[in-house]
Amino acid sequence: MVKIMKEFLNIVNNIHDAIQNSVGGLGTGINDKQLHFIVIGIIGMVIFFATQALFKWLSKYSITAISFIYSLTVLTVIVFAIEIEQWLTKRGNMEFGDIVAGMNGFFYLFCVYLAIRFVIFGVKKIITIAKEK
Structure with missing residues (x-):
């Protein structure tokens, strides 16, 4: 790093x-x-x-995409700041692997969030179709 x-x-x-x-x-x-x-x-x-x-x-398509980009940007600054702080204070190790691990945690949890949203969307769609019949 x-x-x-x-x-x-x-x-x-x-x-x-x-x-x-x-x-x-x-x-x-x-x-x-x-x-x-x-x-x-x-x-x-x-x-x-x-x-x-x-x-x-x-x-026009999704506020979620904008929120994701903003969150990703802020999070990137935060994880780099944490690693730089560790390097400056010598409390912990400044490692690129820590940055990757932290960002992967965000990506993983965001995918879980999207999966839950898709399931909820699918259930609502099924209910709407069932009500129309």
């Missing part, structure tokens, strides 16, 4: 340096904080518009 995080951080740092060097080479006088303000602002808006379009489309 540490190796994966270090590689990811190396990629982010290389992108950061490339942007900073490009902007600095243009003589704009933009400092690091201003650059973060602009770049993260732009990335956030791109994510917002993509999410807005996706959720608008999904809302």
Whole structure:
């Protein structure tokens, strides 16, 4: 896990340096904080518009899908934060396997939830058909 995080951080740092060097080479006088303000602002808006379009489309079909995506996103941040906290405090081990196990628990329980919903939907459908006869 540490190796994966270090590689990811190396990629982010290389992108950061490339942007900073490009902007600095243009003589704009933009400092690091201003650059973060602009770049993260732009990335956030791109994510917002993509999410807005996706959720608008999904809302025609299922609010459950939107809830699932939101829950998955928040849960991903939480499990990474827990592993980073364990690494920083040295209380526990920072392991990618822990992240996978935790996410698998969510997927498993979500599948159980969906199965229960499908059974309830099926029973309601059978009752509706029986009442019509």
